[in-house]
Amino acid sequence: xFKNIYAWLDERLGFDDLYKGLLDRPEPHGNWWNxxxxxxxxxxxxxxxxxxxxxxxxxxSPDHAYDSIQYIMNGVAFGWLIRGIHxxxxxxxxxxxxxxxxxxxxxxxYKYPRELTWIIGSFLxxxxxxxxxxxxxxxxxxxxYWATVVATNIGGVVPGVGPFILRALRGGADVSALTLSxxxxxxxxxxxxxxxxxIGVHLYLIMRHGESAYPDADD
Amino acid sequence: MASSHRISRRDFVKVTTVALSTIMGAAMGxxxxxxxxxPALKVQSSEAWIPLGPLESYPxxxxxxxxxxxxxxxxxxxxxxxxxxxxxKKSDSDILALSNRCTHLSCSVNWxxxxxxxxxxxxxxxxxxxxxxNAGPPPHALDRxxxxxEEGNLFVLFPAVPHHEG
Numbered sequence: 001x002f003k004n005i006y007a008w009l010d011e012r013l014g015f016d017d018l019y020k021g022l023l024d025r026p027e028p029h030g031n032w033w034n035x036x037x038x039x040x041x042x043x044x045x046x047x048x049x050x051x052x053x054x055x056x057x058x059x060x061s062p063d064h065a066y067d068s069i070q071y072i073m074n075g076v077a078f079g080w081l082i083r084g085i086h087x088x089x090x091x092x093x094x095x096x097x098x099x100x101x102x103x104x105x106x107x108x109x110y111k112y113p114r115e116l117t118w119i120i121g122s123f124l125x126x127x128x129x130x131x132x133x134x135x136x137x138x139x140x141x142x143x144x145y146w147a148t149v150v151a152t153n154i155g156g157v158v159p160g161v162g163p164f165i166l167r168a169l170r171g172g173a174d175v176s177a178l179t180l181s182x183x184x185x186x187x188x189x190x191x192x193x194x195x196x197x198x199i200g201v202h203l204y205l206i207m208r209h210g211e212s213a214y215p216d217a218d219d
Numbered sequence: 220m221a222s223s224h225r226i227s228r229r230d231f232v233k234v235t236t237v238a239l240s241t242i243m244g245a246a247m248g249x250x251x252x253x254x255x256x257x258p259a260l261k262v263q264s265s266e267a268w269i270p271l272g273p274l275e276s277y278p279x280x281x282x283x284x285x286x287x288x289x290x291x292x293x294x295x296x297x298x299x300x301x302x303x304x305x306x307x308k309k310s311d312s313d314i315l316a317l318s319n320r321c322t323h324l325s326c327s328v329n330w331x332x333x334x335x336x337x338x339x340x341x342x343x344x345x346x347x348x349x350x351x352x353n354a355g356p357p358p359h360a361l362d363r364x365x366x367x368x369e370e371g372n373l374f375v376l377f378p379a380v381p382h383h384e385g
Contacts, residue, residue, distance in 0.1 A: 053251060053254060053255070056254075056255065057294065059295075064295060064296075067295035068294070068295050070295065071294050071295040075294065075295070076254055076257045076258070077250075077253040077254055077257040077260075078250035078251070078253050078254040078257075079254060079257075081250050081254075082250070082251070082254055
């Protein structure tokens, strides 16, 4: 019966073609460094899932942000686990994406015809850093607050437009409730949307061009 | 060449991947369900015996007001509510504890010495000394607290419950 259901669905959706085209494609001889892109994607999905679950209890207001996280850590069953994965996964994602980028650089995989994959990947790395930057403020403890004061001040020393950048990042002159809510918005809507869209293009390009083979002695 | 019960490398990788994914999915999925439904599983018992001091401090025959506060914690939010009522001690063994919350729209009623009635300031509802409705819009009598006396101290059981005559 499952075969019939599958056949019915496959006739309409074309699973098999998709599978053959996207996943069952020929690869150059395996290398563990080539798995870091998939690892990055996995971490992105994991961060997305745990992040969605955190918003069930987290409250992005200066009055409640800290308390709501204390509640997640101590009050809710497995809250410590969900937040722990999100917390450590964030650092791991920056690390894995960066090593993925180094691998691409050292294996010269950014060359023709994969320049666009590389450029989009660079933006993906910057967006990942942006996720780390905006997520760091959300616990709204002393460390989060002062880290954001310092980091937004760094934006403020840009010649000419610095003061404007500072105010735009903070939503005013000070790190305040407005900063917290705009960082929250960036962290859960804007940056993830941009990441997801660019990851889509990135994956499409990888499927289009295939993975680059490592140069051998003849090259 | 390869006998039929030998598993190919490709199939081994497939089976291992599916098995590991299932284990990881379950390891994550079960905590997530617990995480989502956790507040629903915590039933806060609000019942409590509220101490109101020595019974001898309550006069016989005249209602005496009392009040107390109860805090309610939902997640990280703590709310404190005030409650009040009247103790009418008819004798040391016959004690009536009425809630002061008008059954019409929850205003606080006051004991009017001259009229020997509880009077609500909002819509002029009047209750007799036993809490029964004498006049005005309230649908039923004042709520009552269960009482008990332990070692000469009076306690009422929170919350007050509706009292229906007859």
